[in-house]
Amino acid sequence: MQRDSFAKFKALIKKSENSVIVTHWSPDGDAMGSSLALYNYFLKIKKKATVIVPNDYPEFLFWLPGNNKVLNFQREADKVKKAIEKADVIYTLDFNSFKRLEKLGEIVNESKATKVLIDHHQQPDKFAQLWFYDVKACSTCELIYDLIVGLGGKKLIDKKIASCLYTGLMTDTGSFRFPSVTANTHKIIGDLMDKGAIPNEIHSAVYDTYSYHRMKLLGYSLTEKMHVLAEKNAAYITLTSDELKKFNYQKGDTEGLVNYPFSIKGIKFCVLFVEQDGIIKLSFRSKGKFDVNTFARTNFSGGGHINAAGGKSNLSLRETVNKFLGLVNQSDFKV
Numbered sequence: 001m002q003r004d005s006f007a008k009f010k011a012l013i014k015k016s017e018n019s020v021i022v023t024h025w026s027p028d029g030d031a032m033g034s035s036l037a038l039y040n041y042f043l044k045i046k047k048k049a050t051v052i053v054p055n056d057y058p059e060f061l062f063w064l065p066g067n068n069k070v071l072n073f074q075r076e077a078d079k080v081k082k083a084i085e086k087a088d089v090i091y092t093l094d095f096n097s098f099k100r101l102e103k104l105g106e107i108v109n110e111s112k113a114t115k116v117l118i119d120h121h122q123q124p125d126k127f128a129q130l131w132f133y134d135v136k137a138c139s140t141c142e143l144i145y146d147l148i149v150g151l152g153g154k155k156l157i158d159k160k161i162a163s164c165l166y167t168g169l170m171t172d173t174g175s176f177r178f179p180s181v182t183a184n185t186h187k188i189i190g191d192l193m194d195k196g197a198i199p200n201e202i203h204s205a206v207y208d209t210y211s212y213h214r215m216k217l218l219g220y221s222l223t224e225k226m227h228v229l230a231e232k233n234a235a236y237i238t239l240t241s242d243e244l245k246k247f248n249y250q251k252g253d254t255e256g257l258v259n260y261p262f263s264i265k266g267i268k269f270c271v272l273f274v275e276q277d278g279i280i281k282l283s284f285r286s287k288g289k290f291d292v293n294t295f296a297r298t299n300f301s302g303g304g305h306i307n308a309a310g311g312k313s314n315l316s317l318r319e320t321v322n323k324f325l326g327l328v329n330q331s332d333f334k335v
Helices: 006-015 029-044 077-086 104-110 140-150 159-172 183-194 199-207 212-224 241-246 257-263 292-299 317-328
Strands: 019-023 049-053 089-093 114-119 130-133 226-229 234-239 269-276 279-286 308-313
Touching: 006 114, 006 130, 006 140, 019 029, 029 049, 029 089, 029 140, 029 159, 049 077, 077 104, 114 140, 130 140, 140 159, 140 183, 159 183, 159 199, 212 226, 212 234, 212 241, 212 257, 226 257, 234 257, 234 317, 241 269, 257 269, 257 279, 269 317, 279 292, 279 317, 292 308, 292 317, 308 317
Parallel strands: 019 049, 019 089, 089 114, 114 130, 234 269
Antiparallel strands: 226 234, 269 279, 279 308
């Protein structure tokens, strides 16, 4: 854990005039929830802020308060560059390396603005001047909540902020079932509910919005593309770019798919391989002590958390799967 004092944050916020909030490539619920929660907090204290994302994110997050003000670098590069040029502070949320921003990372890195890291992923790069970092936090939204409270802004948390924070807490914990959930997590949830967050409505907005094609893709993935390695307590799913096209793939349609094999008794390690944008994107999940962060960093140019990580491969899908199987089938490999 590394957290600079609230006094430093107060001083920085007080003197700043143009803040930028940026999150990682392919933003998820925690990325957008934390970014828009911080954005709405800045609005409450009458501070100018702009939320920037590197690329598109799932439509089931478009309902989040402030979503219509988000700038997308892939579609609005000029506006993004101007916002970063004007920024005196850049808040980097839910990522630990500029590599997670792809091309946007170069622009953020070159900016003279003060960099603030707010994150819970392991082994962050040392690019920030101020830190609010804790790997034990269940989500970046938990850290944003702690920051706002620490700044004396608990009374300013309204339904908009609470709903954004609840979304990140819910999505990054698998609806509160991951080991990262603590008693403190539930205390925060209780406070967010008191502030106006409505759990059943938020859950429905995120999880009950499947398209017909997404549901068909889920069924196809589980019946035709899931492979179980029972002796290794592992399972994996592969999807080609042609298969995604077949099911009219939209951003977010594979969200959560990697977790489904955990429903099989004995499975403790799950991997999803997706062929997309000319590379193979991998998602890793585990139960117990098996460290998928180390596995992803060592073998697939990735990283994340002990029980949840991502990676990528420039090999073909078949070559990537064969590489994975070679690692898993080693005699000393244990989950």
